[in-house]
Amino acid sequence: QSPSAAPVDPNTFLNQFESTFGKFEGFRRSGAKGICATGEFLGSADARALSTASAFSGNPVPVVARFSVGGANPKAPDNARSQRNLALQFNLPNGEQWQMGNISAPVFGASSPQQFFGRLASLQPDPVTKTPDAAKVKAFADANPEVLLQGKYFASQPVPASFGTVNYWGVHAFGFVNASGTRQFGKWIFEPVGGLQGLTDEEAKAKGPAFLFDDLRQRVKDGKVAFNFNLELAQADDKIDSATVPLPEGRKKVNLGLLKITSAAEDSGGECLTITYNPMVLPKGVEPSGDPMLAARAAPYAVGLGRRLTEGAKQQ
Numbered sequence: 552q553s554p555s556a557a558p559v560d561p562n563t564f565l566n567q568f569e570s571t572f573g574k575f576e577g578f579r580r581s582g583a584k585g586i587c588a589t590g591e592f593l594g595s596a597d598a599r600a601l602s603t604a605s606a607f608s609g610n611p612v613p614v615v616a617r618f619s620v621g622g623a624n625p626k627a628p629d630n631a632r633s634q635r636n637l638a639l640q641f642n643l644p645n646g647e648q649w650q651m652g653n654i655s656a657p658v659f660g661a662s663s664p665q666q667f668f669g670r671l672a673s674l675q676p677d678p679v680t681k682t683p684d685a686a687k688v689k690a691f692a693d694a695n696p697e698v699l700l701q702g703k704y705f706a707s708q709p710v711p712a713s714f715g716t717v718n719y720w721g722v723h724a725f726g727f728v729n730a731s732g733t734r735q736f737g738k739w740i741f742e743p744v745g746g747l748q749g750l751t752d753e754e755a756k757a758k759g760p761a762f763l764f765d766d767l768r769q770r771v772k773d774g775k776v777a778f779n780f781n782l783e784l785a786q787a788d789d790k791i792d793s794a795t796v797p798l799p800e801g802r803k804k805v806n807l808g809l810l811k812i813t814s815a816a817e818d819s820g821g822e823c824l825t826i827t828y829n830p831m832v833l834p835k836g837v838e839p840s841g842d843p844m845l846a847a848r849a850a851p852y853a854v855g856l857g858r859r860l861t862e863g864a865k866q867q
């Protein structure tokens with residue numbers, strides 16, 4: 552049951568996504584149901600003290616955003632206690648870019664690519680019953696208890712009222728390097744300026760399975776979608792190489808700046824459609840941590856982009 556340490560080939564990864572969740576031609580294999588948006592980011596003086604990244608200059612930075620519902624199914628219901636995503640591309644001076652894909656949980660569903668692959672394989676529907684084999688699912692989860700943490704988090708939270716009223720975590724640690732060469736590791740969160748808002752079970756039921764896109768368009772028109780880009784600072788002995796272990800409670804939080812969403816696409820198009828948000832695309836002044844999940848994302852995202860572009864990119 553223990554996952555091996557051998558790297559997972561990106562095509563094998565994508566094939567497993569399709570075997571486990573189904574193949575939806577043209578759609579992202581994860582975060583399939585989404586909408587493009589644009590925004591503007593203003594970095595803070597505190598951010599400039601932590602990192603030389605040009606994103607924090609204090610000049611407005613244009614951002615290509617994408618909001619999505621977790622999973623491979625483009626018809627995933629908006630009124631379930633499931634994952635929401637906020638992917639961002641900061642277009643920096645001189646052609647530099649910063650890409651990230653943030654999720655509405657403080658932890659991911661696996662701590663290594665091998666474990667993630669093993670989890671997906673354990674969830675693959677049996678060809679006869681068309682459902683996952685409960686004994687296989689349980690055996691893998693018993694041997695790899697981290698894979699249950701994210702689901703427990705979502706079960707503990709209400710259905711988000713809007714894409715604009717939920718926290719989005721980067722989940723990995725990154726190093727912030729300033730002009731004197733000091734490297735501060737931390738984990739970031741995008742926190743809605745207007746606060747968190749969830750739905751009661753009755754409200755969620757009444758909203759139905761497809762309300763998030765229109766809700767976002769309306770809130771953006773009203774100028775109500777903005778996030779504080781906050782960084783929790785790691786201390787010397789904190790674990791900074793795991794996407795399933797958050798930093799300890801109470802770590803100092805620094806505001807890196809303000810992200811305002813200024814437009815949301817009226818249809819399924821937009822610049823985000825053909826972007827793959829590769830979290831290893833970092834600006835000078837921000838560096839990856841040793842989290843094995845972080846580096847492991849680049850290749851499967853590129854393969855995923857290749858597949859969906861070949862099929863004709865879609866997201867709604």
Ligand code: HEM
Nearest residue numbers: 579580581582617636638652653659664827847851855856
């Ligand atoms: C080895 C581990 C992982 C694999 C194989 C994987 C795979 C994928 C793939 C294939 C896509 C679709 C890419 C595209 O078509 O453009 C995707 C999207 C996404 N993933 Fe992962 N993923 C991994 C880890 C993670 C982790 C740790 C996070 C936590 C932050 C994450 C968050 C996201 C988000 C937010 C999206 C949607 C981005 C968008 O809107 O384009 N993934 N992932």
